[in-house]
Amino acid sequence: MSLVNISFYQPSTLVLMGFPGLEADHPWISIPFCAFYVIAFSGNCLILIIIKKNQSLHKPMYYLLSMLAITDLGLALCTLPTTLGIFWFNIRKIDFDACLTQMYFIHILSVMESSVLLAMAFDRYVAISNPLRYSSILTKSTIIKIGLAIVSRAVVSLLPLPFLLKRLTYCESNALSHSFCFHPDIIKLACEDIMVNTLYGLVVILATAGVDFLFIVLSYILIIKTVVGLTNQEKCLPALNTCVSHICAVLIFFIPMIGLSIIHRYANNIPPMVNTVVAYIYLNVPPVLNPIIYSVKTKQIRKAMLRTLWRKNNPI
Template identity: 55%
Template sequence: MSAVNDTNFNSAVFLLTGIPGQEDVYLWISVPFCFMYVISIVGNSVILFIIKTDPSLHEPMYIFLSMLAVTDIGLSTATMSTTLGIFLFNAREISVDACLAQLFFIHSLSGIESSVLLLMAFDRFVAISNPLRYASILTLPRIAKMGLVCVLRGVAVVFPLPFLLKRSQYCQANVLSRSYCLNQEIMKMACSDIRVSSIYGLVATVSIAMLDSLLILLSYIMILKTVLSIASHAECVRALSTCISHLCAVLLFYTPGIGLSIVQRFGNSSSPLLQILMGYVYLLVPPMMNPIVYSVKSKHLRARIIMAFKK
């Protein structure tokens, strides 16, 4: 116990929490979590395999989708590594270094996913507003550079967070309220001044999630403006139908995050279980649902997947 409460950073240990009050049925609870993880890994891996092996899918929209699939695999793995450890083996202890590493991967991958969704919105805008120059604007080298910028941006913005938190002293209650590590959770454990970490965390959130969501909204306003200028009703519907998959992915990613923020602000004392469940939905549902949504909504991709399984 002395090691747990030690103020020395290197010897500090955090205790993760699964679902309070349900410890007796953790093994049963692990079943849906395992199912979600398997669906996420298999679904996104199938998407990647089909896009890689089919030259007809080497188009900007599907390349961006493959970026999303890679990010989803990383995000679900980073979250599930400790979540399944708790539900299957009751492995609650995690060192501060390991906790900060998980924090870095979860936040940076979330930032990368937000950036990829923004790129996909830009892809839909170019495809609808300027279809004749679509291929010349979104060339493979340009797409590769845009993907690299997404990764560098997500990593660069989140990179200072673990080092800022590492400077803090941890001598208060060391029990985290979730089965994974997040920036806000770790800051609550510190007993030293965390104003710099708090301010930077807010700046990181604004510079990624809020900025990207506003730009995505702006993209769809411009898309809607372009579509409404199309004379033919059939062409208007066909153009909008190409955005349905991306809209679903955006709603799956941002809606749980907004809901979690609202619950954390207005339901701190009355709904701790709701906060925990919303946290799981925010990190685990989008990686599972994205390949399903795109497989169902994209006729071309769905046909290729069916053909691959028939072979």
């Protein structure tokens, strides 16, 4: 039958997957995932509380770190219900519109995380290349405008995605590849031409995360150039040390994202387990590791945490 003659069909529900072939072990697999979510929520909430309570941390760098923590909390919250629902209760079905909603917020938060990492790279560049004007360039109002621009960019650029998916005719198969809804995964279920969806998804990822990554690389090229040109070489190490946490955050976000994008678009013959693991790394690892990295590598955050813990253990 020709594709043009297929009547319009949209499934009422979609079926989510956990770890293919390991369904019997899902209760055991849920244990590390529960640990991941506990660490992600507690770590990022602690970062937010520490920054809010310590006046010395009311600076552009830590405001941006707060945005990163909020974004990570959002990502963890988006995937938690369906992931633990599968592992604990074997709840695999999700309403089609609910799936599109989850997909929309997952992609919005991913774009926001990419944008926040770019803003943090710019913050480090200004702090190192022009420290005397740092506070006058990155004022509180500027940070607020950056935050609003980040949210607006993500919301507007991804707004057409659910509507582009709603117009498609789908096949009888309604099984997805993950325990959450992901745009490249959903369009594979369509029974008609998906060129518009594929092209739009590619344009969005290149215009957001792709552009962000290029500017982050450019920022560090300029940072290295500035540090190399410092007359006092003893300042080089402390200057670059402030960037270590951010570089780690960039790598743990962009490497899995690039890998997952390549897998969905080009690697059709790889084992399903590889696709599943990379997807979990992409969405679960950054919210877990980011607060740990910044707590360990950022001296001001570490000292503020120790002061807070000391006050709780030694009340006056």
